[in-house]
Amino acid sequence: MLDWLTGYFMGWFAVLGLSTLLFALRRGRKPGPLPEPLPRVSILIAARNEEAAIGRCLASVRALNYPAHLLEVLLGDDASTDRTRAIAEQVMHDYDGDFQCVNISDTLGFARGKANVLAHLARVATSDYYFITDADIAVPPTWIEGLLPYAQPGVGTVTGLTVVEGPRLFDRLQGLDWLISLGLVQVVSDFGVPVTAMGNNMLVTRAAYQATGGYEQLPFSVTEDYELFKAVLRQGFTFRNVFRPEVLALSLPIATVARLLHQRRRWLRGVEALPWWLQLGLVYYALFYLALALLAWTGGLALAAQVWLTKMVLQGLLAAICFRRLGRRPPLELLPVFELYTIFLTAGLGAFRALRLKFDWKGRVYK
Template sequence: MMLFIALILVVLLLVQDFLLFFFIRFNFKDYSKRNVDLPMVSVLLPARNEAGTIKACLKSFESINYPPQKIEFIVGNDQSEDHTGQILRGWSNKVSNRTYVEIETRYSHLNGKANALAQMAQVANGELLLFTDADCRANEFWVEEMVSAFEPQYGLIVGVTEVVGENIFERLQGMDWWITLGMIKVTADLGKLLTAVGNNMLVSREAYEAIGGYESLGFSVTEDFALGQAVMEKGYHPVHQMTSRSLVYTKGEKNFFQLMRQRKRWMRGALSLPFRWKLLLVLQALFFPAIITVLVFNIWLGGLIWLGKIWVQAAFIKKLTHNCKGKVNWGELFIFEVYHLVISWSTIVYYFWPSKINWKERRY
């Protein structure tokens, strides 16, 4: 009986993985258009205690290929305790289309980032609002690509964020993130965006005002997810633009404990998903105890199934990175399976561990 249940679980996950690969291979949609009228865009960048990373982000902004008179940069210092504010103020004073905002504790019902974005959006002039984070770097075509993919009925567009790794631990995080983005892409191309991604998303002014802005939302440690859900509830149909031109780059977490703190926050957001999506996430987590059960009963059958799962998963990641002109190492794709086993179950344990979410030196 135990073997039968385990086989059912691993087969279901294999079917899920095959379907993900099938839809990425045959239902992948590129929403970009060429020769579109370029509207006014406001790029919003909140930052808290990012003195060590913010300069690279600002430098990437300076290389963005978009008409200067049709783009503005709103940079916000979210009560930093280091030199972030000085860096942002100095950068914003150099060019007229840059605006510096000193963030106040104005919306106590929001998390720190949502509170900052609410205030920054109020001074933005763009028809489209483009969000990213201080630890990200944009490519020169980022703004143009996101704008070219936009249609009013979408309301919101999610771009692509690649985790760039200096070591194998960070590169494995990147593979994990490709799987997450792939699931978002598949669901979005099927007409139902799974979640927004706050470090690379575009929202129309119309959609943002229709939901009442961030200040109208309730508390959430995943403010991007809350914004995306609110936009969809207003009847918009967000899409996911996954191309090399819509890429921004970010860094992985430096160690296991920082990664656990990040994943605890993400898991809080995941538990707000509809039941069917939570069921799929549970199915993924149950694969490991199920495949170990199969291995105990029949090592050859279990090994064959596990290799099949690794191959389909690797093909899925390779296809995603190919579409975005990224690169992954085949050998590390197999190492990733061990990483995924450890991190997925550690995340579950740490989520239920009686501790608060620590995010940017704030606890929730």
């Protein structure tokens, strides 16, 4: 047993160490120049009962550096029962660009939920570039000119970065979790392996979107962004993931542990659609704490503590590089608590998956 565990941890640390080294050495793809003349672009935002967040989101859209007369902002009001629409119209009053609040009252084809909202908005959009974000996101002023240069011929999707930001310890742990995960995703993406796209910070070209038939023609999924991403790739388009401060969006945190588990269970549906070898790698990565418990039982607490400390050091190094690459201070003081957060999240998601519980998202329940 001890030999097996030794081999497991050697492999685990080799993968994390190599990933950290590759990320530290990466130069990334250089963006092309901005198109001349600057094109008109569409910003698509799905909203359902977002009165607490939509003002912040739209204020960040108003603050974009991109010329307002070239922006078409489309907000899809998905049967909200609160003041989402009223607040949105108030914030966007006298906006120099085009703003339209689209009432979503019917469904298109197979689309449901957010996918249905985006299907409607894509039909209304008049530009060749769809910039998609969420109501709980504040995009940076450089968002459009940060993503647009990567939408070169043949590229269907361009994905930016999103990190959670909030004052509570729980909020900061979510932020650390997001950025470490996105750093690892970037390493794989830089080798041309399509892992995922994020529907809260994504550019999709009209050509790529229409080639798929749109959301109304895609199988329903609670991870609609990944479903679209796969469909775009099947049509022969490529992708870009951009790890740069110019495209760093800020997400409001999930308020409760229960809501966080529902969010991550939804994301897990996307993970379950990944290629088998990537799924196997993620399972290998996630078994760390079970293997650590077995090591404490067979090899003693002191040896297990050394292995755990090694993990924190390596993970802290990756976190430091990720945060500093974006000009942000790495919260390394959170690493011990982050371990407890990760253990709880892993166990909670495992129970959620094993019991096949339904999950609630935006007031809608999915199996």
